[in-house]
Every structure is written in structure tokens, then in C-alpha cells.
Amino acid sequence: MKTPTPAPKIKSTPGSTLAFSPTKVAIIGTGAVGTATAFACIMRKVAPELMLYDINTSRAHGQVLDLEDASSFLGSSSLSSCSYAQDTPRFSSTTKTPQDCGQADIIVVAAGNPQAPGESRDNLLYHNQLILKDILTKISPIKPTAIMIMVTNPVNLMTALAQKLSGLPPNQVIGTGTILDTARLRTAIKKALQHHQQLEEGYAENESGFIESSIHANVIGDHGDKQVALWSTATVGGYPLTSFNAFKLLNTQIEVAKSSAAKVYEIIEHKTASSFGIAVIIAEIIDTIASNKKAVLPLSVYSKRYDVCLALPVVLSANGIGTIIYPQMNEREQAALDEYVRANRAICAPFFHPRGPKGIFQEEARL
């Protein structure tokens, strides 16, 4: 293990005076993820004003009607208005346009092709970058204080592109990063520990007492197959994970990490897309911004140190991303992250460079 990195000084972001109280949330893309996100926001009462936009206007319209029904049982604070935007609006005071979505306080982008069975997230880049360009053209100009949350895959690369093309400061354009991967890893660790307890110590299933909240283990880097699980700093109830018999062997760590990263393929095989987990995560990100929680979450962020957009723990507040907290890593973890950074650059290269001037963007390039 390298010498521990000193703990970062957590400063408030310039101008974070809590003057910002976001109420309007726009969700672009009302497929499986966008709709589940709208539902999660209503259930958690984190977005009183919701605007939905989808190229398929009829779908967005139907989702609004359905969401209205859901909110009617949840009290007035859960949703004061829910509308959908149309490219060619009818003339009425209640009709919204994509430009109205650009004026929201928080803009969630969940439009784009999802993975087909067996398809990697990186393979979606060519089509989804065209969709993002189309959306940014339609919703611009974007409110200068807006926070944009990228969900569309490959999320790190789409975040880099949105930072480049949206005109917003990079700390206001974030991606969902590896929060979902981190949640999946913690669940996989819990299951492995419980399984071990049942086998080795004879506990019945309902007696093994591990819960996710006592497990601290993070995933960084890629939201995808090249993700890096930080075993060396993982703890359960304050004890190093590697001190548990179930995790002493490197092979067990590798197997658990692999099965956790592959979970998405299992979900896609059985129900075509994953939506509920990411939806609750997006609602949590919105709540973190709206309540200025300054919580640490592994989000997609541009890192000067690595010169790419990748998932790292960051402090998230009402102003977007503040400090990046570079985690401690052993040599194996650092090598895996470096490998991902090289792969990330190679995938981006035909399309854009994160720091290149606006406009250098080769649409014709194919993966």
C-alpha cells in the first residue's frame, strides 16, 4: 500500500451561499429510466415541479398523466406541477417546449439507446452522442445556474461531452458515475458474507446479520466492465473486509467484483433494462443538490490528474461538484484505474478530447 494520501481540505464552492433552492426538475427521456426517476422523485418529494421531454411526445404525455395519478395519493408537497414539453407546442399557457426544460434548475438526461443483451455500455457512444447533441441544441440556452445530471451511457464519456457542449461550468455537469456499481458491490459483499456464515458457522439465513449500511466499499473509474473495486480500504462494521475469512482470498474478491459488475447483464436478460436502482440514486442526487447536503458520492467528474472524465468520490452541494476526494489505493487498484484511464482516452479520441476547443467533434467517427 502506498503512503496514505492526506485527507483533503473540504472547502465550500465559491459562491455557495445557499441562495439556490431548486424546485424545477426537467427529465429528458421518458423511457424506463426517465420514468422510474420521475416516480422516485415524486415518492421522495424531491422535485415539486417536474417537466418531462421525450422525442416521442405521446409517451411523455402518457407518463405525465400516469404520474399525476400516483401523486394524487401523496399530498400536495410531492408534486405541484407535472408537464411534458413538445417540439411544436400548441398555443396554450400550459404548453411547455424543450427550451423550458433548459430553464430548469436541475436537468436530468436519461435519453438514449439502452444496452441490448450482451452489449457493452461503450458501444452506445456513437448513437448516444448524436442524441445528446440533438437534445442540447433543442434545450439551449441552458440556465447558467442549472445542474445537469447525465445518466445516458457510457456515462463518463457522455458527461465529458455534455461538459464540452452545454456551455455550463464543468462542476455543474455531473454524471451518475459509479453510485449504482458501489451499491451493487455492497449487496454482493453482503451476500458473500452471509453465504460464508451459513456454510462455515452454521447460521441460518435469517440469523446472518450483515446489512449494506455497515459495509463501506467503493467502486470508482468506469460505470461498466472496467470498474475498479477498492478492496484495500473496504470495511465491514469498521473492520477491514480482508480480515473476514470470506474475503481472505484474492480470488473471492475477484469473483465477487466480477459478479457485481455483470449484474446489469443479468437484469437486461430478464427484464430488458435496469431502471429502479438508478432512479432512486438520481432522486438522491437531486435531494443532495436541493438540500445542499455536501455529501460525498462517486460521480462522473473531469479530473485534471487523469485528464479524463471518470467516477471519483466528490463533494456534491447546491453548486454542483466541489472537492474531488482521490481515494487511497494499493498498487493493483491504481494499475487497474490507470488502465481504465488509457481505455477511456482511446474510446474518446475519435470523438473529442475533453480539453479540446469546443467544436472539435468528429461525428463521422465510428467505434
Ligand SMILES: NC(=O)c1ccc[n+]([C@@H]2O[C@H](COP(=O)([O-])OP(=O)(O)OC[C@H]3O[C@@H](n4cnc5c(N)ncnc54)[C@H](O)[C@@H]3O)[C@@H](O)[C@H]2O)c1
Ligand atoms: N448511468 C447509469 O447508471 C444507468 C443505469 C441504467 C440505464 N442507463 C442508461 O440510460 C439510458 C436510457 O435507458 P432506458 O432504459 O430508459 O432507455 P429507453 O429506451 O427505455 O428510453 C430512452 C428514451 O430516450 C428517448 N429519446 C431518444 N432520442 C431522443 C432525443 N433525441 N430526444 C429526446 N428523447 C429521446 C426515447 O424516445 C426513449 O423514450 C441508456 O443509455 C441506458 O444505458 C444508465
